[in-house]
Amino acid sequence: MEHLDAELLGLMALGETPGTEADAHHLDTCPECAATLRGFRRVTDIATLDTAGIVLEQPSAGTWTAIHQALGLSPTLAADPLAGPDPMATPGSQADQPAASPAEVETPSTPDGGKVAAPIPLRPGARDRRRPRLWMATAAAGVVLGTAAGWTAAVVLGQGGTPSPGPARSGPVARVLAETPLTPLAAHTGSGEAQMEQLPDGTRQLTVHLSAEQTSGYREVWVATSDLSGMVSLGVLANDTGSFTIPTGIDLAQYPVVDISNQAYNGNPAHSDDSVARGKLSPKA
Template identity: 55%
Template structure:
């Protein structure tokens, strides 16, 4: 099976729409391309997220232990330096003292060590490794591009994002109200439209609310045993192309989920709102 071009998947991750019907059908049926697209979309979201709203987690001491073993460092460096400094910072915060005592400030590490360097294993890369390389390269390009855009926005002012609007001549095929679930309060609606060129699109109107992750749009079977992701909901309304091979009679449920930034393409099982499509009569 010939997979989608890396550049095309990268453009989809940045929010571009598929203009090729055969590519849309392949994406709906290919697990590998779908997982690659989901991973790149999460990279875009992380790269463009507001740093002030992202809570950083402190790495555990087992991370330093693994680094220490992999690099063959001296036993004198076995202690986790970040854990020690973090502990001092917590104590200082609790008792109102300076976080670092000048008398206890760590000295510079020696530039050389008596431990011999550890040779890295060499060998031929497997196909999945080569594929991982271009994903990493594309992700790095996305991060750099997002950083440049953020800098430009800081200097010249942030431009309003383009909002996709439904085509006036579109024919409504099905619709449903979106009702909030669990601890969520946002409600809206979903409409399936057919454009003059025969393309179907799903239009989602759901006010934004403060969630821990990002909102993803799904269509699912009646019992929710099968789910297909259509993309990330950023703007309101959000417009998503429905692959021609996707039978909505088999996937009548529209689900908006709260997805964590964990790199897992599967549904998080936390739904924000949901509705079942019906034909207007």
């Protein structure tokens, strides 16, 4: 079987429609191309995710110890750089000591057992710790979005990679199939609702609204079986509200649960087992 071109799938992840009816039919019937498209959409959603309000975890005390041992660093660098004040921000910390040469930095003490030059910090203070993640997100967004000049991040954010329906017009309208409230779980506070609609073209769309709360990662939308033994990812909830296309072949009678998870930035696509909110769809009469 000849699969769809990766460039075409990349454009579709940005909101483009398939080039031909044959492309659309192939996408509906080919699990491999559908999985590739979901992966591209995941990259686009995460790369353009608004990181405001996301709280990064503080590394554990053993993290720096492991790094120090693995790199074979000098004993003068054994202390965790984040355990105390930023050495670069301490007034007079450098003024009272002579300038350190490379040899002094690598040597535990001076020949007469006196002062040792303060180690150069290996990374910036806490206020700058978000910058590497922001830089990586910007770079990833540039790779994906660069294939479709003229499209904006607004097309992707909150839409799961699918453009929202156009303005209301005379003729067929979307029909509500099912809905559910979303109840916060565990220590989370976000709540809201989810609504399943069938669009005039037959596409099923799940619209999720969930109030904002600070999380350690990003929020992802899933449909699941009643016992949570099977789960299918629909995409990243980048804002308070997002709409997601239900893949062809997903029977909502078997996947009636809507689950929102808090996913860590670790590259693992599996469910994190940390659910923010959940609800079970009830058919609309």
